Amino acid sequence: MDQAGEKGAANRRAYLRIEGVTKRFDDTLAVDEVSLEIGEREIFALLGSSGCGKTTLLRMMAGLETPDAGRIVLDGENLAEVPAHRRPTNMMFQSYALFPHMTVEANVAFGLWQERPRLTRAEVEARVAEMLDLVQMQRYARRKPHELSGGQQQRVALARSLAKEPKLLLLDEPLAALDKKIRQRTQLELVNLIERVGVTCILVTHDQEEAMTMAGRIGVMNEGRLLQVGTPGEIYETPDCRFTAEFIGEANLFHGRVADGALAGADFPAAIVLPPEAGLAEGDEAWVSVRPERVSLSRAGAASAGVSEPADCNAATGEVADIAYLGSHSVYHVRLANGRIVIASVPSVHWGDAPPPTWGDVLRVAWFAPDGVVLTR
Missing domain, CATH: 2.40.50.140 (Nucleic acid-binding proteins)
Incomplete structure (x- = not known):
């Protein structure tokens, strides 16, 4: 993200507030009193090694896990009071989770048919066309997922995630399935798409290069704790603990x-x-x-x-x-x-x-x- 984008993110109001969130699985403390504020339309990365708690925190935002303590507040609304299927969030999984028996357009339309009040067929078709145009996948609308490359599947998954116009887009290792060259090219494409849509986005990754390329700010996690939050330049040039210094570069x-x-x-x-x-x-x-x-x-x-x-x-x-x-x-x-x-x-x-x-x-x-x-x- 460019410097102007970083500066703009820093000046935005707190759109998402994570307040003292804690989560245990039996004797394991997966997320340890994490507090964080994220601005509207910001692209924020949670960065850490496997098992550090970043995906658990993401799943709590999506409603797939319930915090043992603390609150998650999105645009003034306490998400604890909203069931997962009613939350104004959408999560794109590492595996993309596309329905193999459905065409590209049917995959993108799937969530729209679940909307209440119901959308008309014309409204669904118009939204699907808009999303496929956004990710440049119009000519593949009738194909099945197995007929697409990994990068194309990733675009379809993104289109499906954006189709319901969520307030918060959650990306769980979204580029991990791509090879290195395609991943590097897709990082910037994905940022441009997210910025064009204007959705607030949280990215979970263990890849420091990916986090530093895509996000305006990064939160470094280890053993369930949020150690440092800052721009990519701040995290790299002025780490505030040994873990960050050694983990980033x-x-x-x-x-x-x-x-x-x-x-x-x-x-x-x-x-x-x-x-x-x-x-x-x-x-x-x-x-x-x-x-x-x-x-x-x-x-x-x-x-x-x-x-x-x-x-x-x-x-x-x-x-x-x-x-x-x-x-x-x-x-x-x-x-x-x-x-x-x-x-x-x-x-x-x-x-x-x-x-x-x-x-x-x-x-x-x-x-x-x-x-x-x-x-x-």
């Missing part, structure tokens, strides 16, 4: 205690210089997270002799232990003298015309203090 994480204003005992050859705004007291336990692209690499000994390091630079030398060549950039795993691995992501053009370093080469790794994020949990 790669991170070099150094642990230690504050001594003389630096982080000591952090598996690094010297105490790590902290950013000025760290705000930690002497003896505090902390972690410093450094993204691989923030770590610079140079050939050991390439710096001019007698030139001292900047005061806010953390630097050491190590041996290349592994390399992943990814075309536009390479990821280097550099083993320091104490055995600690530091990961650095380097653009392929970084080495110029010289051959890039290879396994066993000695390199200097470095980052400036402001490029590290200080974490206390």
